[in-house]
Amino acid sequence: MGEETHVSTTAVSPETASEALAALRWKRPLVHCLTNDVVANVTANALLAAGASPVMAHAPEEAAVIAARAGALLVNIGTLTRDRVEVMVAAAEAARAAGAPWVFDPVGVGASPFRQEAAARILAIGPTLVKGNAAEIVTLATGRPAGRGVDSEEGESRAVQDAAVALARRLRCAVAATGRVDLVTDGVGVLQVHNGHALMGRITGSGCAAGALCAAVLGAGAPALAGAASALAYFGLAGERAAAGEPGPGMFQARLLDELAAVTPEDLAAGARITA
Amino acid sequence: MGEETHVSTTAVSPETASEALAALRWKRPLVHCLTNDVVANVTANALLAAGASPVMAHAPEEAAVIAARAGALLVNIGTLTRDRVEVMVAAAEAARAAGAPWVFDPVGVGASPFRQEAAARILAIGPTLVKGNAAEIVTLATGRPAGRGVDSEEGESRAVQDAAVALARRLRCAVAATGRVDLVTDGVGVLQVHNGHALMGRITGSGCAAGALCAAVLGAGAPALAGAASALAYFGLAGERAAAGEPGPGMFQARLLDELAAVTPEDLAAGARITA
């Protein structure tokens, strides 16, 4: 491994991930989640297991107030409605005004023009991080739907990386494209996170929980690129540990929460696989 | 056992169920779920565990678009609202126009006139399959509320069978009435599915998941009568296996997903108990 690669890797080394998790555990950030109906429960439980404090509140009368007070905001469009778009816009603007990091998860953005238009409005507010699966990131970058559903995977192809980098440059934010290998970029550097397990694709809400954990790590003070890579490594490592013994998806789901609680910063220092 | 009975049984034999599950695993149909808030997560997980691909989307701006593209549609009125009725009608019409199978699950239809009126509107569109518990099917067939709540069971009485047959004839579709023994009919033949376990009634959403699995099996190409019986036998067999060792309802819920993933077409050929 060359010196240059070594230096880049160190910039988001296992130690960085370890520190990000330690900060999360220490600060217990309040993460405001505007997420989809299907995964609200598992998202809240993932945040609690990780050590953060979730709050779900989507009434227009209070969403902006709560977003402004929270340590971070998650906006996830999985089961979007017109009313919810307005709430998301207001909350994202409040988070931005308050200087709080906010994460956008464009779930199923290619499924309809309605979601694409909503995503465009939300993106215009300037998220700290966009985290989607490969198909969703390609859809956002190119404006053309890619993949058929929310559980698509495209792997770590060059096309995905190009899309992520282009999107990050255009939006001036960090972008994470998840898949067998996760890519995270700020438009300049690109990190690859090799943690994870195929069982994570067999349960609903794992991608959504990943977005929430990114928000929690950013809410605990980590910078966007290193924080997103750290959160994805942490989540992936928990998934690897939960998959030990090849459980079925039901037991895996329970164990994944167990491992989110059990993984220590030291475990993450030893187990994070992040490369530049 | 007479020849005639033998022939009818063979028409939806364990081999038929096995083939239906094999097709589901091979085709991985996209199942659009308009279902209730309480069970959305477990429904998505049941579909993923079974090998299908769930999509939940209930905005009026996109529900019909997604329904038209999906392999099958599920309409479940468990936590109905007026807005949701309109979305269900639009999506059902889109599915019908696209030639995609769609399943109606009249959860708690006897609970209020509001649900009965909504059910009447939805049924008029012409579902491929109506799947309810015995009380719900009797309510739809007679127009009079039967049973007090959504977790009612009435067993496999003659009254239930008569109601199911009458409903199937009136609607010209298949009807499944679940209970200790599930009845499935197309208005001519009646099949009994003997798989299942009492623990399935101790967790919320098992009936709703059964409806979703019916939609998935139909979405993979199975005809309505045989497909519904196959899906219910598959779900019931998974429940039997998950109940081994008499777990409590919490562990049973996790294991049920495990078994939905673990049951193979060969297991189903050996374990399906479908009689005419």
Add this chain to the structure above:
Amino acid sequence: MGEETHVSTTAVSPETASEALAALRWKRPLVHCLTNDVVANVTANALLAAGASPVMAHAPEEAAVIAARAGALLVNIGTLTRDRVEVMVAAAEAARAAGAPWVFDPVGVGASPFRQEAAARILAIGPTLVKGNAAEIVTLATGRPAGRGVDSEEGESRAVQDAAVALARRLRCAVAATGRVDLVTDGVGVLQVHNGHALMGRITGSGCAAGALCAAVLGAGAPALAGAASALAYFGLAGERAAAGEPGPGMFQARLLDELAAVTPEDLAAGARITA
């Protein structure tokens, strides 16, 4: 321990809790839940595991009809919207008119003026029991937000007890303030429930499930003060048993349902720790 204390304790003795659970198992009350989106599933499963029968229905067209027929009503404002407030008011009025007990759980009431105003409207209808965590009860009693989020805990301080008693006197109802030790009061007597485990705070919805179980016990005929203490002792004992072996939060969540089903009235007689 003095005679007077002994008498007061006996008034809500382990035997009382045992009888309350036996009545719940026998009567299987229908509990209408107007609760938040995040915990609807776990609330339904907790009620089923306990032996009650849950029904979730929040359409304005049917909520009052269903509330009037149910054995008890739960109103929980965790993910409140303006429309839902109207439904809660209508359902609470229907429950009151029908003479059915109803429980108010002011989740996160301190999070926004919107929730405080909604809580004030709902409280004016006259709940049978208000069950909140310590911060929520203090917020209701003082009108000033206490605690930062829904997972706050304040312990069993004198301030919490004073707030609970004042609130109970003002509303002329029972009040339960949960925490490391739960306090239950009718404005005159104060009971302490010592059952429970710290893991219950590591999963979402445990407080919400506690409120639902209170509604179920009241729906089975128990008086408010003794019923609430009994329900909280039952839930806490299930939590203690589920925590045996120090599982992670995912497995704990599954086991908690298992133990809600497994705890017998005899177990509760032996394990309830309620003091005056």
